[in-house]
Amino acid sequence: MSELLANRELQQYEKIATRVFNKPEESSELIAREIADMIKKRQQEDRHIVLGLATGSTPKEVYAELIKLHKEEGLSFSNVITFNLDEYYPMDPGQAQSYVRFMDEKLFDHIDIDKNNVHIPDGTIDREDVFDYCQEYEKKIREAGGIDIQLLGIGRTGHIGFNEPGSSRESHTRLVTLDKATRIDAASDFFEERFVPRNAITMGVATILDARRIILMAYGAGKASIIQRTVEGDVSESVPATFLQDHPNTTIFLDKSASSELTRFKNPWLVGSVDWDDRMIRSGVVWLCQKLDKPILKLTDEDYTENGLGELVTEHGPAYNINIKIFNEVQHTITGWPGGKPNADDSNRPERAAPFPKRVLVFSPHPDDDVISMGGTFLRLIDQGHEVHVAYQTSGNIAVLDEDAVRFADFVRVYAKEFDLKGEEAEKIFRKIQDFLKTKRPGDVDIPELRQIKGLVRQAEARAAAHFCGLPDEQIHFQNLPFYETGQVQKSPLGEDDIALTKALLDKVKPHQVYAAGDLADPHGTHKVCLDAVMESIRRSSDKSWYKDCFVWLYRGAWHEWDIDQIEMAVPISPDELARKRRAIFKHQSQKDNVAFPGSDKREFWQRAEDRNRGTAELYDKLGMAEYEAIEAFVRWIPGIKEIV
Structure with a gap:
């Protein structure tokens, strides 16, 4: 488990408190414990607690941990009121992609929460009633006393909830149009982009920032770039998550992959002193080459010292020695013999010569x-x-389109007839598939055939x-x-x-x-x-x-x-x-x-x-x-x- 760094150099880069863990499970357990402790504290005070909840793959482990605490340690949710961030619109609560269904399956059906205390935006209301509904959703949050802990994920565009780029700092719960990138990212859940709703109801940025405590989770290398922008970039409507920099009690929880673009991991020499082992030296030299658009052997002492690598030159310089070392290392990674070259000196090759063949x-x-x-x-x-x-x-x-599968099934059916084979079973299977596809909805599990x-x-x-x-x-x-x-x-x-x-x-x-x-x-x-x-x-x-x-x-x-x-x-x-x-x-x-x-x-x-x-x-x-x-x-x-x- 990582430590929360707070040195002066780091704070020049990271504008939101950020914690990094080896695995998502580690952070999920810690987050669940924080929520559980707050629930118990409020129970001792005979008070309720208001949780703002998120959906998607990111918070699932947190919910699993909360269920575990309920079943194994007797954690009660009787004093918990919840408000979910968002829901697709339109969306039937019974659909596979519905956030109502998600929350029931991943949390609510497994704990003792009063279902009257559960609030999830309604994807079935008439469009002309949406505005009033959103106003009422905001009113219910206020009447509950405001959100105590808000869980968030983050989208590739930097959206929190469904607050897409361009969302105002002052926005509240409302109907929004989903960004093209968001719909593409959601396509896998709906099996094709054309089935993804174009709208959603979401809490606004201001609604989120009103929470007393905010926890944002992000895992995987695919989130590394937007996390770097969120944590280290300027506050901007083009990346709504950057508004979290203005919140006094926000923490971002990451795994190592999601943190990989942060300066303290990608270029740690810019943050403070580092241990210049072989890997770190190579990383620093390659970074310097790319920054200056220079080949390795043309780097000078001044290049190093003027770009934050003076410590490297002091400990391992001059530049000539460092350059030769790294040039040889990089050159030795190149091989036309990925299985090893037989009867050759393999001391500087990535793969050994023997045995051959492998x-x-x-x-x-x-x-x-x-x-x-x-x-x-x-x-x-x-x-x-x-x-x-x-x-x-x-x-x-699941990556084969229905029409392609039908084409192949039809081929088998016709092939059997053409060659006078026993085609009755092929015909039966083909008809069964056709009948299923007539009523198949996005997200429905295919029949075994x-x-x-x-x-x-x-x-x-x-x-x-x-x-x-x-x-x-x-x-x-x-x-x-x-x-x-x-x-x-x-x-x-x-x-x-x-x-x-x-x-x-x-x-x-x-x-x-x-x-x-x-x-x-x-x-x-x-x-x-x-x-x-x-x-x-x-x-x-x-x-x-x-x-x-x-x-x-x-x-x-x-x-x-x-x-x-x-x-x-x-x-x-x-x-x-x-x-x-x-x-x-x-x-x-x-x-x-x-x-x-x-x-x-x-x-x-x-x-x-x-x-x-x-x-x-x-x-x-x-x-x-x-x-x-x-x-x-x-x-x-x-x-x-x-x-x-």
Whole structure:
């Protein structure tokens, strides 16, 4: 658990009290305890407490902890009054995306709160009545005595509640139009952007700031940029969360990923004295190169001292010595032999020469992450003679559009008829799917037959891409980890069955190399669960003979890339290899042109991958390295030594 820093240098940057934790669970437990303590204190005083509540994935762990305290320690909610921040409009309370349903399922149905004390904006009222309804909502908050503790998440645009960019500091509860970015981010919950409501009822900025205590939570690398702007930027209507800088009792709770863009973590030498270990030196030098737009070997003593790195020069200088050291380190990350170069000096290479060839196991969370994220390296490992296996960890079935599944079901039905096969069952399944889709609402869980067809679509595409890269069927593995198979965007937690399947495959392949997705910016969390499955399975394999001779390399996916100072293996991709990688990605036809979950980036996945790989190569070039068409990047994970990704 981190400490709340309050030194003078830090306060020049951070304008809101900010606490950082290793895991979201740690902060959630602390927040729940703070709420519980206040509830008990008010009970002793024979007074009620008013909580402002938020929805979404961020506060779920807090609610789970509160339920645990209720069931295991007898915490009573009999004196609690709640007001939720917002609700989509229009929205039926029974819909899967309704915040009424969310709060019932995640909290209210499991505690002893008086339902008359629960207030959530009503998404069913007539539009002409909305204004008066919002006025009444504000009145109820005032009559309850005001909000004592307000929980918040934060959107990618910096919105709190549904107060989008442009919201006034003086705004109160009202009907708002949702920002395009907010609707894109919500698309996964509604399965397509077109189903996301265009409006919402939300507490206003002034309503939120009237709370006596505000707690904002943000987790994951995807929130790092907006958190930096919120905590360190100027107060502005363009980022409504920055208004929290004016509140006297606000604390932001983060995990390490969400805090990564804050100055004290990204550029700690600007905040105070640091321990100049090898990693920190490299980070400082790369930052200086990028700030001054200079290659490593052209940096001078003055460059260091005039830009906050004088301590580095004093301890490890002159600049010439530092430059040579870091230039060599960065250069040694580059290798055209990701599996190790046979019969070569490997003392300065990221991978060892022996054994050769190696058994390689590539874990792909979704059926296309392998070729999107490390397709060039995948091809090179196969071309260089290694025994490469690929494991598709989940079916990826929810990412197949209904019309694509119907097209394939129809193909099977017609195929059976054309070749005089027993087509009655195919006809029956096709009709059943058609009947279901006639009444399907956004967010409804697909019937098993439809989910199976969608999974088979992704399997066929993944197999086609792997075959194109040169893999035989016996080296292609479909794990279909159980945690994923909920039929919903929201998945189950990692379970023992998931770990057992992963560990069994590791024991079967006995790899010398493992590649896994370390992209924790994945907005739906699948990558994180898949990575946890791999890591835990490897930890539990420490007694296996293959474990002692296995390197684990982490790649990143379609949302994020390793920073240059983090990269430990950089694999150059030639123009021809980049074209082959693109063709492999194109085998995933259901994910091209019109995908179910595009995220906030409207580019297709192959475009994101190429732009990212070219961007990495350009950064290496600017540091003074050789110029390449593209580069794929990896970081090594060592169990027990480099545990935090």
